[in-house]
Amino acid sequence: MLASLEKEQEEVSEGDFLAKENTRLDELFILKKGWVIATREEASGRAHIPTVYHPGDVIGLSDVAFTHTPNTIVAATQLTICRFPREKLTDVLRQSPRVSGLFLALSMIDQALMNDRLIVSRRTDGYLRLVLFLLQTMSRLRLMEPRLHDQFYCPLTQEQIGAATGLSGVHVSRSIKKLLELNLIERHKRFFRFADEPGLNSLVGYVDRYESLDLSWLPEGD
Amino acid sequence: MLASLEKEQEEVSEGDFLAKENTRLDELFILKKGWVIATREEASGRAHIPTVYHPGDVIGLSDVAFTHTPNTIVAATQLTICRFPREKLTDVLRQSPRVSGLFLALSMIDQALMNDRLIVSRRTDGYLRLVLFLLQTMSRLRLMEPRLHDQFYCPLTQEQIGAATGLSGVHVSRSIKKLLELNLIERHKRFFRFADEPGLNSLVGYVDRYESLDLSWLPEGD
């Protein structure tokens, strides 16, 4: 079932749009390769990135239920994607209780991650938002590529990291510096390495949600 | 189908717990009457309220996918609830594509609302967080009780509103004062009335997500 959804792959260039703000989004995308960001301009004019998508993610699960999406969805790197028209979602619901449950689970997971981000976004200490960003990104990437161990390449500019964490680009730079000085991370260009992951975890009380999944309630069969 | 889920109602007293942090949550709750808050203590020790539930909400949709919930779920008022064991979710997935889709839609809606909150939480202007809180709450309550028009009773203390918006209790008081001075709202005790709803909307670029739902992709039948 899932395989049938991923028949036709498609390449997308960096900077291309998968969806534009205030338009109807009538398909989902399954991201096979690359990073995607959802951006949104806020009333004050500042750009925000509510979500960053990584390989394996289903893009648009929080948008298809609405007549128009509030987000602009952009390829942050070169991509490989599979399109997933909305009617196919209807088919899935009709035909496969298990895959339906998986979609529901995905949505729940996204919500849990966003909850964690929401809490941290409300603290004043900005560098902790960066810490959570790094930890969540690492966890997510490890899911698909366990061999990454303790480091990853972040294709986003510091300005974009700021938009994703709610900091100004300037402050992202300062926060990285602080983490370097505390010997919590190392960095070479856009590679980040965790020098002291337990230390980072305890700073924000981080829990890897992927490690505490319980999907025993999913129906068996296809 | 849905009716069968709501057979046995149950009363819960204010202050009672529906779930405790770091325990397994193996049932959902359908909230019939009253307000419920999910609370969480953050690393620094400050209390946060990531979600406030209102009549009609399904409580715990972001928690059942995990072996333990990060949230403590508390009755903010006297409640009427229906329990919804996790196995029943499995039944729903197996038996009713449409209700499965509805659950998925609910989860998507929650996500969209949280996205809006996340964006606003990242701005510095605190009184705007309060504005969004009021607007989202009003929209949500109107869903079930359209006759409310432009006012509602908020059973939460200002300290709790602060925990829900990411402000200190003190600052909630100041922000309310500011909105009163701008003639955007009126207030009598814990009743809030919108004196200028368009004005409030434009402050935060508010969009009522409930009014832009598109559920045409839900399968027909039960």
Next chain:
DNA sequence: CGGCTGCTTGAATAGAGTCAATAAACGTGG
């Protein structure tokens, strides 16, 4: 070797938090 973009650093500003003191509202029991 320019010219671009992205990163770093400094100084000044603005806004939210904290602490603390008061005032108002609410509930309880006499």
Next chain:
DNA sequence: CCACGTTTATTGACTCTATTCAAGCAGCCG
């Protein structure tokens, strides 16, 4: 019905931290 104590709300003074503006510094590509 009133007096008391507790909780909740308001206000002021001060601190701390992220932002903004601005200038300088890489690093990359043509």
